[in-house]
Amino acid sequence: MDAEIQKYIDERVEKRVAEILAQREHAENSRTKRLALVASKGSLDMAYPPLILASTAVSLGWEVGVFFTFYGLDIVNKTKLHKLQVAPIGNPAMPPPISAVPSFQVPNLIGVLPGMTPMATAMMKSWFNRANIPPLQDLIDVTREGGGHLYACTTTMGVMGVNEENLIEGVECRGAAAFLEFAAYADVALFI
Amino acid sequence: MSAAIQTQYDIFLDSKNLLCPMPIIKLSQAIKKIDAGQTILTETTDPGSQYDIAAWSRQTGNELLATEQDGKVFRFLIRKKA
Structure with missing residues (x-):
């Protein structure tokens, strides 16, 4: 029993x-999952990773907040967004300028010469173009339209002398505490 | 399966020659334009999209009904969730 x-x-x-x-x-x-990103770099190559992740996350139906701080603030700066550059100097990963001749490597020190940064930038833009990668503005639009938050770091604004009028539409000005409160409930949080 | 995947769909979305994140962004935009139960057939060439579209389907709850590979082209049939 x-x-x-x-x-x-x-x-x-x-x-x-x-x-x-x-x-x-x-x-x-x-x-609903939540993504919190810190975008801290303002070069052309480093502007893509946070925006690709943010636009993908809204497409997955996630909540998204990107905190643009220090040089990363340039990504949401109206006048700077379209002028982001990539410098060849100090970057050993930079591919050779002529892809058909991979052995022709430009010595890294040549990167200090005037005109090398615009040249590297034009080169990278042509790769993006060839690969059908959309401009940064498109990824920002997708993120915004998907309800993603773009936070501008107010400390950086003060340090760099950036006003709210300099920022692209829809950017919210916040400090670290407000972002941390958002990030505290994030499933994925990355510093880029 | 090849015949089935190509005959039954409501809208077609061409994402060939696009890299991440575009196939996912375009798919999520396209699915907003159809009704629940309707289907999308999308074609991609980015090898990562095989895994990305499966992940998108799991994350959004839209059902991935069938997939197939045809040379370098990947095909996905997706039904919008109710």
């Missing part, structure tokens, strides 16, 4: 635990 009761209890407990676990898993899967 005792053995039967024990078996009955075990079965009921097992069934109930499985139900509760399934409910939890369902709740976890259907919860």
Whole structure:
């Protein structure tokens, strides 16, 4: 008799635990996820990663907040967004200028010469263009239209002398505490 | 499967020759324009899109009904969730 009761209890407990676990898993899967990014760099190559992640996350139905701080603020600066550059100097990963001649590597020190940064920038833009990569502005628009928040670091604005009028439309000016409060509930938080 | 995936869909989305994140962005924009239960057939060439579209489907709840590879082209049939 005792053995039967024990078996009955075990079965009921097992069934109930499985139900509760399934409910939890369902709740976890259907919860809206949140992405919090810090975009701290203002070069052309480093502006893409945060915007690609942000625009993809809104496309997945996630909540998104990107905190643009220090040089990263240039990405949401109206006058600077379209003029972001990439410098060849100090960047050993920079591919050779003529892709057909990969052995022709420009010595890194040549990067100090006037005109090398615009040249590297034009080169990189041509790669993006050839690969059908959209301009940064398009990725910003997708993020905004998907309900993503673009936060401008007010400390950086003060240090760099940037006003709200300099920023692209829809950017919200915030400090570290406000961003941390948003990021505290993030499922993914990255510093770029 | 090849015949089935190409005959049953409501809208077609061409994302060939586009890299991440464009196939996902375009897919999420396109799905807003159809009704629940309707389907999209999308074609891509980015090898990463095989995994990206499966992840998008799991994250958004829109059902990935079928996939196929045809040379360098990947095809996905997706049904909008109710």
